[in-house]
Amino acid sequence: MEHKILFFIESQWPLLIGAVALIVMIFKGPxxxxxxxxxxxxxxxxxxxxxxxxxxxxxxxxxxxxxxxxxxxxxxxxxxxxxxxxxxxxxxxxxxxxxxxxxxxxxxxxxxxxxxxxxxxxxxxxxxxxxxxxxxxxxxx
CATH class of the missing domain: 3.40.250.10 (Rhodanese-like domain)
Structure with a gap:
């Protein structure tokens, strides 16, 4: 189970980084x-x-x-x-x-x-x- 979670995080890393960046931009306000x-x-x-x-x-x-x-x-x-x-x-x-x-x-x-x-x-x-x-x-x- 732990291996599947790590695999998911590794394979979705760019998507996760993008989501975090989007959230920061929304809350910071340009x-x-x-x-x-x-x-x-x-x-x-x-x-x-x-x-x-x-x-x-x-x-x-x-x-x-x-x-x-x-x-x-x-x-x-x-x-x-x-x-x-x-x-x-x-x-x-x-x-x-x-x-x-x-x-x-x-x-x-x-x-x-x-x-x-x-x-x-x-x-x-x-x-x-x-x-x-x-x-x-x-x-x-």
Whole structure:
């Protein structure tokens, strides 16, 4: 009997490891993840950073997108203008900084630029303002 149990465990080892990994992922909850070296945060994690860590939000969308609505308290710096604002952003170097765009692509590029400039608490909002609004979170105009 003992031999059959050991054989079962050995033959099902990859399946068991996968099941354990899945359970850990479910209970841990993927609030953050790294993509191309940039930490992504979902809207829930972003709210936690804003409320508990006084995170700075940088909206890197174009003016017409910004005008349609943006995260409350966000600072508008279009991606193409980011290099011009680097010196001004220095005062936020020690803060958590969340870059945000429409879907997460431009914000990841902005976050990468800030990381390269020495910011270490830098994030990209996963899914951008679309994910933010889908989570039922407020925007201002």
């Amino acid at each position: 609030l953050t993840r790294k993509v191309a070296g940039i930490q992504e945060v979902d809207p829930v994690a972003a709210v936690q950073l804003i409320n508990h860590e006084d995170a700075v939000i940088i909206d890197v969308r174009e003016q017409n997108e910004w005008s349609r609505g943006h995260l409350p308290g966000a600072r508008h710096i279009p991606l193409g203008d980011l290099p011009k604002y680097m010196q001004d952003l220095e005062k936020h170097r020690g803060h958590h900084v969340i870059c945000q765009c429409a879907s997460g692509m431009r914000s990841a590029r902005a976050a990468a630029s800030l990381k390269k400039a020495g910011f270490d608490k830098i994030y990209s909002l996963k899914g951008g303002i679309s994910a933010w609004q889908s989570a039922g979170l407020p925007v201002e105009k």
